[in-house]
Amino acid sequence: MNIDREKAEFLDEMIDYWQQESIIEEETAKKLKSSYETKAFDWRKLAQYSIYIALACGVFALGSLLIDDEILNFIYQIYDAPNYVISLLSFAIAAWILHRGNKRRIILPKQQFTNEALLFIGVMLIANGLAYLGKSFQGNTDRYSTIFLMAIPVYAFLGYFFKSRLIWAFALFSLGAWFGTESSYLSRSNFYFLGMNYPLRFVCFGAILTALSFTLKNIKKHQFLFQTTYFIGLLYSFSALWLLSIFGNFASIDQWYQVNQIQLFAWALLSISICIITLFIGFKFKDEMAREFGATFLIINLYSRFFEYFWDSWHKALFFFILAISFWLIGRKAEKIWNLEFLKK
Template sequence: MRKLDVSRQEKETLDDAIDHWLKLDILDARLAERLRDSYEVKGFDWKRLAQYAFWIALSCVVLAFLSLFADKMVLRWIERLYDTPDTVICIFCMVSAVVFYAWGFRHKRRYPDKTFSNEALMALGVFATAAFIGYLGKIIDKGSGHFSLLFLASVIIYGVLAVKLSSKLIWVFTLVSFGIWFATETAYHSNWGFRFWGMNYPLRFTIFGAIITAFSVFWQHRFKPLKPFRQLSYVIGLTYLMVALWLLSIFGNYSDLDKWSQVRQWHIFYWGLLSVAVSFGLAWYGLKRRDNIAREFGIVFFVLNIYTRFFEYLWDNINRAVFFLLLAASFWYIGRWAERVWGSGTKQKTP
């Protein structure tokens, strides 16, 4: 019988689960032994190697494209093609996108287990789609400057493709394009200023991230085509929310860096307090509801906010030696606490 390859951490989890079921008499000793013999620690993480290899391959494609512009011969060739109509380039990009999507979809149906190669083909289709939308915008541009509509078009195109092709990667680009559209649309309606309805970018994206997160938690599962992307939307929504909230705690609702630099940080302490409170609440919710995503976001940004406040309020107010000693003491305490947690977990696993 072919054994299941698992990581060392996964093996420890499975061993703990089997021991727990043995104590509860859910399993007998014979079945437990058979289950333990059905898996083994893998010698090398080929899955991660495949993932990194495809990432590097895509990066090399981008670098190869950029390196073209450093080659004199290619530059002369590009100069000859400079007069190529935008319509021709637009059609070429559209055809390329269709080819990559069709190739990726076909490859996914034939080899569903080859996740990374399938997503790499989808990524090439996404880049070709972006180029197509950009040149389409140049063709239909009437000088209004309202190019945020192109990002809205990309949101719709990526969203439809993500659902039709069942691609989580394209769904990521959908939500990223949605964020870019939100930023450019609000900037357009504020005459390309930094304020929209009295809000700077961090405050705007705090609300935007909260809406995305709320949609993923309370409403997305009601739409059957979008249900498979619910967790992904949750992660991206929290990323928008927590990063924007952290930036808001630093810059406040200021849109002018000169004015912000003249203000002491304690004048905007309430934004920092809000950021710490949301982070702590998210960590508490994650621990109580066993929501690993909320717990990790909450803990990471809670620590980040605490140390951000530490630098803001103490860097210019105490001696540098004392500052770094306090910093060292805090990290020492965190290390000791983590060591105790790890030690207690190890003792529980020891029979």
């Protein structure tokens, strides 16, 4: 069996550890090590990065086409067409691409990245179609939340129908975009909605989405949506919580500039406390995602506080020296864990 280098190193270390602890004999260890081989090259990663680069190059190619005068004139002619025509054309192409992508997933399930790339292109075309459909209905109005609202059921249905976590993720991002734009519209663009600025309201939004994700976990036919919903809910919550620790519940940058950093200490303490609690929950219930979010954003929060409190008051040489020492200690600890030294007596 051919496996990745990282997995082979891990298995080697575990087998050596079992042999040292007399759990297995030397002959058994040799037999286990001979049962697998290290891949000479990780083709899976090459395929993944190549598909991503291809999508990026496609975007750049499109940008380059827009510089050409002949292409621009052709696009202007297309844009003279009614919005609903462009919308229907986008939906038609998207439907064909999604059909092809889903068919490939059934026939060629191992070509995961190519299949997901096709679904991604289809999703982008749906977004374009919804945008023009919204323009045809709304005219010159600036209430963009309607477009995001239309996208939610479309992406949710397609994500569930195609069993695609990627499309389901777009449904959740559309839901977040709708919530942000609609709450801004209802607050008449004064940056507060029910007394909350953007970071605080998205902390609440992410917490609700995270809680709702567990209802998907408890329904067997919806369980494949749990991890994506859980991840995006935590992403909303912790990203907004980190911004809240920096800006507090202030409505504008002008108000924020007028306050001292110590006045934001309560928000910073709340953010750090939630990270620690999430990290503890992750370890206690063996929840890897909660553990990683808690640990990652705890480090981000601590370093953010370090920059806030000491950037202006400390000499820059001392500042970066302490920063270097801290990262070195984190690297040493991570290296020990990676080398499984915590298993040794």
